[in-house]
Structure formats: structure tokens, C-alpha cells
Amino acid sequence: MLEGQIPIEDYESGNTKNKWNLNKIKLEHKTISEYNYIKKDIQKGYANRTLYINLNEGIIKEKKVTEDMKKLFTGGRGFGLKLLWDSIKSNTRWNSNENELIITTGPLCGTTQYPGSGKSLCLTISPSTDIICDSNVGGFFGPYLKFAGFDAVEIQGKAKEDVIIIIDGEKGKISIETAPLEETNSHMISQQLTQMYSSEDDDKSRQKISIVSAGMGAENSYWGCLNFSFYDIRRKIPRLKQAGRGGLGTVLRDKKIKAILTKVEKFDGVSNNPADSVTLAKVGTKLHREIRDLDRYQCNMRAVGTVHLVEIMDEYDLLPTENYRFGSFPKASKLYSQNFYKLFTKIIPDGCWHGCTMACAKTVDHFTVMTGPYKGEKVTVDGPEYETVGCGSNMSIWDPLWVLEFNFYCDTYGLDTISTGTSIAFYMEMYEYGILNKKRCDGIELCFGNAEAVLEVIHRIASGDKGEFISIASKGIRRVKDWLIKNNWGDIGIIEDCGMESKGLEYSEYVTKESLAMQGGYGLTLKGPQHDEAWLIFMDMVNNSIPTFKDKAEALHYFPMWRTWFGLNGLCKLPWNDVEPSNNPKTDDPSKVPEHVQNYVDYQNAVTGWNVDKEELILQSERCYNWQRAMNVWLGRGSRKDDWIPYRSMGPVTVMEYISRRERYDKYLNEKIGISEGKIEKMKIEEKIKIIYDYRQDQYQKLSDAVYYRRGWTPNGVPTPNKMKKLGFTDPKMLKILKDKIITDEKAGLNIWGGKYNNKEKNPNDGIKYW
Amino acid sequence: MTIEVNGRKIDWIENESVTKLLKRMKYTFPLVVVKINDKIVLRSDFKIKVIPDNSNIDVIHMISGG
Ligand code: SF4
Numbered sequence: 152m153l154e155g156q157i158p159i160e161d162y163e164s165g166n167t168k169n170k171w172n173l174n175k176i177k178l179e180h181k182t183i184s185e186y187n188y189i190k191k192d193i194q195k196g197y198a199n200r201t202l203y204i205n206l207n208e209g210i211i212k213e214k215k216v217t218e219d220m221k222k223l224f225t226g227g228r229g230f231g232l233k234l235l236w237d238s239i240k241s242n243t244r245w246n247s248n249e250n251e252l253i254i255t256t257g258p259l260c261g262t263t264q265y266p267g268s269g270k271s272l273c274l275t276i277s278p279s280t281d282i283i284c285d286s287n288v289g290g291f292f293g294p295y296l297k298f299a300g301f302d303a304v305e306i307q308g309k310a311k312e313d314v315i316i317i318i319d320g321e322k323g324k325i326s327i328e329t330a331p332l333e334e335t336n337s338h339m340i341s342q343q344l345t346q347m348y349s350s351e352d353d354d355k356s357r358q359k360i361s362i363v364s365a366g367m368g369a370e371n372s373y374w375g376c377l378n379f380s381f382y383d384i385r386r387k388i389p390r391l392k393q394a395g396r397g398g399l400g401t402v403l404r405d406k407k408i409k410a411i412l413t414k415v416e417k418f419d420g421v422s423n424n425p426a427d428s429v430t431l432a433k434v435g436t437k438l439h440r441e442i443r444d445l446d447r448y449q450c451n452m453r454a455v456g457t458v459h460l461v462e463i464m465d466e467y468d469l470l471p472t473e474n475y476r477f478g479s480f481p482k483a484s485k486l487y488s489q490n491f492y493k494l495f496t497k498i499i500p501d502g503c504w505h506g507c508t509m510a511c512a513k514t515v516d517h518f519t520v521m522t523g524p525y526k527g528e529k530v531t532v533d534g535p536e537y538e539t540v541g542c543g544s545n546m547s548i549w550d551p552l553w554v555l556e557f558n559f560y561c562d563t564y565g566l567d568t569i570s571t572g573t574s575i576a577f578y579m580e581m582y583e584y585g586i587l588n589k590k591r592c593d594g595i596e597l598c599f600g601n602a603e604a605v606l607e608v609i610h611r612i613a614s615g616d617k618g619e620f621i622s623i624a625s626k627g628i629r630r631v632k633d634w635l636i637k638n639n640w641g642d643i644g645i646i647e648d649c650g651m652e653s654k655g656l657e658y659s660e661y662v663t664k665e666s667l668a669m670q671g672g673y674g675l676t677l678k679g680p681q682h683d684e685a686w687l688i689f690m691d692m693v694n695n696s697i698p699t700f701k702d703k704a705e706a707l708h709y710f711p712m713w714r715t716w717f718g719l720n721g722l723c724k725l726p727w728n729d730v731e732p733s734n735n736p737k738t739d740d741p742s743k744v745p746e747h748v749q750n751y752v753d754y755q756n757a758v759t760g761w762n763v764d765k766e767e768l769i770l771q772s773e774r775c776y777n778w779q780r781a782m783n784v785w786l787g788r789g790s791r792k793d794d795w796i797p798y799r800s801m802g803p804v805t806v807m808e809y810i811s812r813r814e815r816y817d818k819y820l821n822e823k824i825g826i827s828e829g830k831i832e833k834m835k836i837e838e839k840i841k842i843i844y845d846y847r848q849d850q851y852q853k854l855s856d857a858v859y860y861r862r863g864w865t866p867n868g869v870p871t872p873n874k875m876k877k878l879g880f881t882d883p884k885m886l887k888i889l890k891d892k893i894i895t896d897e898k899a900g901l902n903i904w905g906g907k908y909n910n911k912e913k914n915p916n917d918g919i920k921y922w
Numbered sequence: 923m924t925i926e927v928n929g930r931k932i933d934w935i936e937n938e939s940v941t942k943l944l945k946r947m948k949y950t951f952p953l954v955v956v957k958i959n960d961k962i963v964l965r966s967d968f969k970i971k972v973i974p975d976n977s978n979i980d981v982i983h984m985i986s987g988g
């Protein structure tokens with residue numbers, strides 16, 4: 152035990168204790184299907200098989216992982232893409248029978264020597280975007296799935312009634328059972344199943360179980376997240392981590408799955424059977440020490456988690472407030488990290504997988520729920536993380552306790568806090584402009600700052616309210632935009648420009664108006680505007696280290712590829728750059744944290760026995776990244792128009808926004824667009840907005856051009872067959888799909904660069920048709 | 923009488939220390955690496971190191987975000 156920590160037996164969380172008649176609940180289970188399998192050891196990080204379950208027919212079977220699959224797709228998200236490709240059709244949608252929910256692990260997943268090694272990657276066709284969404288998540292499920300014998304689980308079809316799926320690595324048995332009496336909301340069902348299925352009535356046994364669930368909110372919205380449990384022996388409850396983005400929980404409930412449970416017999420530091428455990432221990436120990444010695448002087452993740460970003464974002468005008476109209480706010484200090492630090496339970500290690508010294512998974516224990524079905528109960532709230540706090544500021548709600556309430560209910564209802572918060576912030580702005588009103592919102596006064604109204608919206612969603620507003624609002628910004636436009640309730644430009652979605656997915660919580668590279672980091676992505684592909688705001692806007700389109704394109708090539716790599720291996724991104732070696736500033740490229748990149752090279756080689764270098768890591772990602780884009784093309788959505796972003800993310804939409812940062816924008820007109828100060832003085836604000844509007848949209852098109860070119864895609868954003876072949880893909884079906892798409896684009900005149908280039912400027916390739 | 927900070931020209935102020943420059947630029951983030959004409963300035967010298975005219979300053983924010 153580390154200095155200052157509380158012994159397990161001395162900690163009492165103070166939470167309300169739930170009592171259920173678990174025997175009665177279990178007696179109602181009917182077994183639909185069972186499958187016994189032979190238990191095998193993991194070999195150099197791989198279980199070498201995946202698990203396929205079809206709920207329509209009760210089929211359970213194993214699929215072999217081939218060496219070719221490892222070579223082309225590495226693991227994790229890559230395996231998920233391969234499995235989806237083999238199972239869905241080009242017209243598969245989120246609720247199609249053949250759509251799959253896939254949970255994958257990755258060869259490094261489950262390692263306990265290196266911090267941040269317990270992530271699962273989940274994939275499906277998203278209800279929000281109609282394309283593949285991928286989401287990473289902590290908790291014990293991924294490692295346990297692998298140690299139970301599988302690199303991934305793939306679930307197709309829909310059950311007729313509510314079921315649970317049990318992957319029992321202790322007995323070597325998989326079963327599908329009906330589950331009529333279990334609770335649906337996650338903090339309840341994860342407790343029920345953990346108690347019900349633990350081999351002995353003790354914490355050690357309970358810790359060998361992990362549950363995936365999604366609550367009533369996931370069932371009744373497109374914002375469903377998956378909750379992954381990890382049993383906390385101090386608090387004596389399963390805690391929850393979320394695969395938040397893209398509606399994975401919605402798909403889980405559409406399949407009538409109440410929960411997926413996995414259980415292991417045992418695991419330890421060598422369960423992955425690494426090829427070179429000495430090197431693995433050496434690399435891991437080095438990073439453990441670094442985190443222990445440096446974190447408190449750097450990001451302070453061990454004390455406050457990602458919430459440390461709130462004050463930084465506010466100070467640099469990047470914290471979204473009032474639906475991204477502004478980047479800072481006088482009341483924002485109420486949500487600064489010290490206010491959450493006061494509430495967090497301290498001196499308890501808070502890793503979401505064993506061996507994560509970064510331990511950023513903070514909690515507030517014995518929080519008294521203030522509204523809704525659990526009002527008055529004392530619960531543990533997992534989080535909040537920065538994004539959830541950012542939702543508070545985006546809706547102009549400045550109360551940390553309210554943020555905890557919002558956090559708790561979104562989690563247990565299985566609602567993604569980001570999509571929920573960003574959507575409601577947009578509805579609030581529309582309310583302010585009279586485009587929405589109390590009547591159109593089913594009687595809810597949804598104005599900025601109305602904390603009660605927000606909770607009412609989410610309680611109504613979770614209760615299955617069938618009112619017109621709740622039914623549409625719960626499907627997210629894109630559907631609400633269409634509804635407002637269809638009813639002719641407001642200016643189309645305002646509606647389109649203010650609603651912060653791209654591809655149908657809501658933005659996460661950063662203001663990007665002054666960082667073109669970050670606009671690309673949100674728009675030129677595979678699944679939609681989530682910052683996990685690239686986070687370039689400071690590099691671009693403050694450090695000014697990527698000033699040209701070429702520089703930005705290089706960053707928008709390298710960082711998405713690098714960050715993709717974590718998801719191929721079952722790793723958390725945070726230990727890569729949320730702590731940095733003290734000599735990092737003196738290295739050639741501090742933004743890449745070269746020493747940590749080398750750690751990952753050594754780490755992957757140590758587990759798998761391969762002999763790769765840092766270039767090969769990027770290549771592993773490039774294969775997966777291009778394959779996913781190519782699949783999006785196949786699904787009908789992987790081209791330039793799908794990468795467009797709302798103008799609110801590029802610049803000021805309204806006069807009020809312009810006036811609030813007048814000096815900045817006037818200077819921009821002068822320095823970037825070349826309008827004289829005298830002329831600017833005489834111009835109307837509306838005129839100035841229009842000029843910046845046109846200029847910045849053109850900048851985004853030029854950025855897209857440069858990025859597509861760097862990635863080896865056509866001017867319409869399609870990966871070329873040549874690029875795919877260079878990456879090692881020979882699948883004739885995929886190569887034909889891409890070739891046909893490029894021919895169709897050529898005929899439609901879409902293979903042209905999007906930026907308007909003057910005589911002094913060049914488009915990326917000077918007209919050579921490399922596609 | 924100008925200096926360049928992160929590629930942007932601003933006025934040079936006589937006797938301005940690194941600490942004061944950071945304040946003027948509203949660079950409140952504590953984890954920054956400062957280079958004057960490509961030479962790293964030690965954090966312990968921020969208060970005493972004076973910015974020369976015509977110099978090129980890099981203020982690299984060591985923030986990783988999201
Ligand atoms: S850094 Fe945080 S999120 Fe990542 S594995 Fe560790 S505890 Fe989990």
C-alpha cells in the first residue's frame with residue numbers, strides 16, 4: 152500500500168445499500184442457448200479466437216484469429232472492423248438485424264505492468280451517423296474477455312425478450328439467458344449481476360466479474376452509451392466507465408441485451424504470456440516512476456483527473472459556454488477543478504484497470520441524489536471528467552453539485568454526457584431565439600442555465616416519454632435541425648450553423664473557432680467530431696507551430712494515426728502525453744513525446760515477440776484508419792460533404808459573438824484578409840461576419856484538400872485503390888468498391904479540389920490525377 | 923522595436939522579464955517551455971531574464987488535452 156492510502160477494511164463509502172431477492176430474480180432466467188469451450192492460455196497477447204453470438208438463432212461459436220488478420224488489422228479496433236466487414240451489408244443501419252455490436256481487446260490489453268492497459272474498443276453502426284462508430288472504454292471487461300479466452304465478442308441479431316449473455320471463463324461456458332426481473336439502469340443491474348454470479352460471497356470473487364450494460368436512456372434515445380463495470384473492493388460496488396460516443400448503448404438495448412457478463416478464474420501480471428517479460432517490466436517500471444514523480448507538477452491527474460482542463464480552457468477562451476458561442480465566462484471559476492477536488496474521495500487509488508498509476512478515475516462517494524427515481528439515495532458518482540463539466544458550462548449551468556447529478560443520471564441511464572449536453576445546449580440557443588418555445592418543447596422551459604429543465608429532459612427520455620419534442624430531441628442535433636427546418640420555425644442558416652454536429656454526431660467540449668487545425672481534428676475524422684483523433688488546439692492556436700496548410704495536414708495525418716494505435720492494442724491514450732519525461736521539451740518533437748513512443752515500440756515487441764519500430768506502429772494504424780474510411784465509403788458516407796462542419800466551429804455566427812471578441816476579429820480582417828483599418832472601422836458587423844464567414848469556409852476547404860492529399864485520398868476524400876494496395880490490402884471486393892466510387896465521382900465532377908486558389912497559391916498536387 | 927512571440931510580432935518593452943511577457947500575452951498555463959532565439963530559458967530565471975529587442979520567442983505550452 153502506498154503512503155497515505157486508506158486500508159480496504161477502514162473505508163466506508165456511506166452509500167445506500169440495495170437489497171434484492173437475487174434467488175427469485177435468478178429463478179426467472181430461462182436458458183436460451185449454451186456453449187462449452189476449451190480453455191486455453193493466451194499466447195503473446197492473443198487469445199487467437201473471437202466469439203460470435205447470434206441472438207436470432209441462439210448460435211454461439213468460435214472464430215479463429217489468423218496470422219493474416221493480425222498482420223493486417225493488429226487487434227482491437229482493427230479486428231472489430233474486419234469482423235464487421237465480414238458480417239454487415241452496405242445498407243446495414245443501426246437497427247438492422249445484421250448490425251453487430253462488437254467489443255474487442257487488443258494484444259497489450261490486460262497487461263498490469265504498464266499504466267493504462269485495460270481498454271476495450273467497441274464498434275457498431277451508429278444510430279446517429281449511419282456509419283461505423285468506435286469508442287474506447289476502461290473497466291475490467293476487455294481484459295477479462297481475453298483472459299476468458301477471446302480477443303473479441305461479436306453479437307449479431309436481436310433477442311425476442313430481454314436477455315443477458317454470460318461468458319464464464321471459470322467454467323469455459325457461454326450462455327444466453329432471459330432476464331425479465333433485473334433492473335435496466337446500470338448502477339443497479341451491475342450490482343445485481345455482480346452479486347448473483349460471483350463464485351463466493353466475497354470481494355475477491357466479485358472482483359473477477361465485469362458487466363457491460365446500458366440503461367433506460369439508451370433504450371429511448373440515440374445517445375446510448377455502454378457502461379463497463381470494475382468492482383471496487385473499497386467502495387464494495389461495481390463502478391462504471393463509459394464507451395460514450397455514437398449510440399453503442401442504443402444498439403445494445405435494440406438487441407434486447409440487458410447485460411453482458413464476463414468472469415475469470417484468475418489473472419496476474421503474466422496472463423498475457425508476454426514474449427519478453429523482463430523488458431516489459433523494465434519499460435513499465437520506468438513509466439510508473441515518472442508518473443509518481445512528475446504528475447503532481449504537470450497535469451495532476453492523480454488528484455483531479457481530467458477536470459484539471461476546465462480552468463485552462465476557460466483562461467484560453469476554449470471552454471464552450473452557451474452552445475459554443477463563447478470560450479470563457481465570468482462564472483466559470485465555479486466549475487474549476489478545486490471545486491471538484493473538494494468533493495472527490497481522496498487517498499484511494501482510482502485506476503480503471505490494475506496497474507494504472509495514473510489513476511485518474513475519480514469519484515464522489517455518498518452523493519445524495521436530488522431528483523428522479525433515485526432521489527434521496529446515496530450513490531457513488533464516477534467522474535466527472537472534463538467533458539461532463541464542459542457540458543455544464545455549455546448549458547450555462549455553474550453548479551458542481553448539479554454536474555454530479557447530471558453525471559450520475561447520464562451514466563446510470565446509459566446516456567452519453569457529451570451528446571446529451573451538446574444537444575441540449577443547442578436546443579437552449581434555439582429556445583433563446585424563439586425557434587423553440589415552451590409549447591414546442593412539450594412544456595419545458597429549456598433556456599440557458601435552467602438546470603431543472605435539463606434533468607427533466609433526461610428523466611423524460613429515460614421514462615420513454617412519447618411527446619413529440621422528447622422523441623425528436625433524444626435523437627440528437629441532426630434530427631432536431633431537420634425537424635425545425637421542416638416546420639419552418641427559423642432561419643435555416645442559423646439552425647445549420649449553430650447546431651454543433653458533423654456526420655450526425657455531436658461535438659465534444661472544445662471551442663475551435665480560432666484553430667483551423669482543430670476544426671479539421673473534428674471534421675476530417677472517421678466517426679465524427681470527437682477529439683480522440685487529434686487535439687491540436689494549443690499546437691496550432693497558441694504555440695503557432697503548424698502555421699501552413701502542409702504543416703496542419705502533416706499533424707492531421709500523424710496524430711490521428713498515432714492515437715488510433717492505442718485502440719488497436721487495448722490501451723489508454725492518457726499515459727502517452729498527460730505525463731511527460733522531464734527532458735521532453737529538449738527533444739526534437741516534444742508534441743510527440745518521443746521517449747514514450749519508444750516505450751510503446753518496446754512494449755509491443757515485448758508482449759508479441761515482434762520486432763517493429765515506430766514507423767511500423769504508424770503503419771499498423773494507417774491500415775486500420777484507411778480500412779475504416781473505405782468502409783464508410785461503402786456505407787455511402789465517406790466523402791468531402793460528410794466531412795463538413797457547422798460554421799459555429801469556424802467563427803462567429805451572431806452579432807453578439809462578434810462583438811464579444813470584436814478586437815480579435817477586427818484584427819483578423821486586417822491582418823489575414825487584408826482590409827484596411829479605416830475600412831473596417833466603417834463596416835457594419837453583419838458585413839464583417841459575412842467576410843470572415845466566406846474566408847474561413849474556404850480555409851477549411853483548403854485544409855481538407857491538403858489533408859486528403861497527405862492521406863493519399865482523392866479530392867473527394869476517398870482512399871485510392873493504390874493507397875490500399877500499398878498498405879497491403881488485396882481484398883478484390885474492397886478495391887472494386889473504391890475504384891467504382893472514384894469513377895462515379897469523376898463523372899459527377901467531384902474529383903476537384905475544394906479551395907479557391909489564387910495565382911500565388913497552389914492546390915496540393917498541381918492538377919496531377921494520382922487517383 | 924518589436925519581438926516575435928510564437929510567430930506573431932508584438933511591441934518590444936524595455937526591461938521586460940519573461941514572467942512579465944507571459945503575463946502580457948495572457949499565457950497563464952504554468953507548464954510552458956520558453957526559448958529566446960532558440961535557447962531554453964530555465965524556469966528559475968523567468969523573473970530575471972530580460973527580453974532583448976528583436977528577439978524571437980517561443981512559448982511552447984506543454985498541454986496535451988483531450
Ligand atoms: S489513465 Fe485514467 S482512464 Fe486511463 S487507464 Fe488509467 S485510470 Fe483509466
